[in-house]
Amino acid sequence: MKIAVIGATGTVGKAVVKEAAARGHEVTAFARGVEKVQQGGNIKAVAFDVNDAGFAGQLEGLDAVVSAFNPGWDNPNAGADFAKGAAAITEAVKVAAVPYFLAVGGAGSLYIAPDVQLIDTPEFPKEIYDGAHAARNWLKDLQDRRDVNWSFISPPAAFEGDVDTRSGRYRTGKDDVLFTGEELANISAPDLACAIVDAAENKAHLFERFTVAEAV
Template sequence: MKKFAVIGATGYVGSAVVAELASRGHQVVAFARNADKVAQADNVQAVQVDVLSPDFAKQLQGFDAVVSAFKVSYPSANFRQDYLTGANAILEAAKTATVPYLLAVGGAGSLFVAPDVQLVDTPAFPQEIHELADTVRVFANDLLDRRDVNWAFISPPALLGVTGGYSEERTGSYRLGEDDVLMNGDVPAGISVADLAIAIADDVENKAHLFKRFTVASK
């Protein structure tokens, strides 16, 4: 049994990761703005948290790994500033706490579809979420050369769960990729949030992608 923290534990991805890690018998501390919304289990401790709090670094001590599924309300007038401020506060807290492995959950927008062409910059990318994807890309790019915090970054595939036009079926399997959008033939690949959570749990159990960005999709 290991001890993991999940930041953003009541969100779409975060709640799935909490459930997956708990199902494996790990001790899970679920950090959320509203701890009352965390699903209850004997090995899950819900903790209300503000990632901008001066004592947040103390709360990140003692874990085998931390998953950050941090997000802020979108769209909003201050989305870019609020997201980058929060995401970078988590990084600095992880650095101060000497977290062994921080896996940040991002988006598919920063994945490449061709040399030097990222998905977010393609004409077909939905404009209603362009600012969100571009902001997360900024954060991902800033991570690449950092070695003062033990980071990894996972981009879901282009289609995530039923809201992404895919499926919520848990198959128990997935395939790994690196910097490019994974495809199923001529169409972008997808994954259910349950299978994404399996991939995330596998990764943090093994600290498999230190200082790397990777992606996953259904087989």
């Protein structure tokens, strides 16, 4: 397959590039700093801003696009920058008629109780609220669309990308926060990447959000 990864040097994007390339896919890795992209014969690093005109042309002919776009949680304009980038990516995917698009969002829009999303709880970190709210709005926008073959993955609530082991195993959920025992579930970045590349290969979870966590 020909797979593009947007945000290819971030925690999730880097893991997805590594996993997809290891499976023999042709990977186009979009990043602001291409010098940080993993090197490999089946990896093409491309420096291109998703907000630039012509981004759709970069996506033509691909089998799948994975967006791990994130303007940075410590970015004071994270909410506005995420919203602008997300809209540009969605439009580019639409114009390029990409067969399968997987957006990586945050855990904030997962439900911790009936009608209560994690982002709306008192414990949710205020410093990342704007970015998480923009990710939630992206999901809302995608849920109303059928002009893009989308799927949306939320990492588990405890995910910080600080675990680097790969088991190749994971469990899936839909819209609710997953737990391991009584604790918020986690997953390693490589196993999250496994779930993402599995979904891309199978065009899975079409028109729905899903979440994953460590296997138990």
